[in-house]
Amino acid sequence: MSDPILSLSAVYTDIAQYHILQGVDLVVPRGQVTMLLGRNGVGKTTTLKTIMGQWAAKSGQIQFGGADITQMATSARARAGIGFVPEDMGIFSDLTVAENMALGCISGPLKPERKDWLLSAFPALATFWEAEAGNLSGGQKQMLSIARALAEDRKLYLIDEPTKGLAPAIVSTMAAALRELKAQGASILLVEQNFSVAKALGDSAAVMDDGRVIWTGEMAELATSKDLQERLMGLSMEAH
Template sequence: MSDSLTLEGVHADIAQYHILQGVNLSVPEGSVTVLLGRNGVGKTTTLRTVMGLWQAHRGRILLGGEDITRLPTPRIARAGVGFVPEDMGIFSDLTVAENLTLAAVSGPIDSARLDWLLDAFPPLRTFWGMAAGNLSGGQKQMLSVGRAVIEERRLYLIDEPSKGLAPAIVTTLARALKQLKAQGASILLVEQNFSLARALGDHAVVMDDGRTIWAGPMATLAADAALQERLMGLSMEAHG
């Protein structure tokens, strides 16, 4: 199996802070890799650096073997990377329909893909003509995910999609992401909800202090509470 995404010794700074200090990871094609670690270790910065929003000053980022380290964000998006940022990144003054239309960078939205998305997230159908700023927090998150997946892409970067959401919304979100996974999607997911991470993840990568410190099957990490405690200072069972 080839890798959809590979990071090789990636370093990145934000202002005077050296945030990423040697990130190595891979996302095999057609699988979900979950990026784990305590708050502030660099998980969100890793996703933003892959997306070109922060610039790596050392190391390489490969998309399907192609070096994208120095590419600007629009070119990375057009190369087939969808991004769900932690702050959702929707256009509040535009309607649901307009948000999704703008996100379809390759042209008109595929009708079958749209039907799947609206079936997965029924509120987007209900509020199709409503300004996105008037949606609830959970509905905004559905729209944020919808913008990233409205087209079939080579890779999806998803940053803490369940953060702050009610359990019923998390269930809807989890079902949609499982469907996306079943379609053969390649996903790099940052997620603090360990029950969701376990349910979706094929592989796990753990970060600490700007570095990757462990990588392996999600099942291995999920089954070993002592390993979880050693790597992250917490147990998945206690935070599931």
């Protein structure tokens, strides 16, 4: 694979006394959506947080755009072009939607054309633009979290379970926005338990188990093979 946007080589991460990542090798192709899959508790969220620098890698190497960022501060990784949507959303409840969005803009104010696109993708945010984010529903907060990460063009987006616990209509809105982002040529590493969303968006896939990546390949191959799904994850996608 030529010129990947991101690569992890033998990355180990400990949290307190727990050895969470145990030699993760992962390559994210430029301009594609890579699905990071696996059962709960296998290290997917820790992988994203290690890439973002919220957890420090104990050993191994993380390369982004050809540069070693293993020891780089989280803020510097953000400035280098990595956007992160955490599972817990990280919304500032006492700030307005507009103020939350402003925090996602590193290089300057939100550009009008970018704002127009985001509000067309997430219409609820237009309705509550001047309202405090704490008044939003759970689904609307998740929309805001994603929209904030998309406030500027990023070289890479890390997105952790964006559709978790959401109503089907909001899932459809999320998937449509991510599909449009994909069409724009974005590079995305996406953790997602909704397999219909994973199948629709993913180009490639990496499956984790016990703190390691145990399989990589085309998302289409994984989506069409029940035997592979059950061997790697102990379940069939059709049942989820």
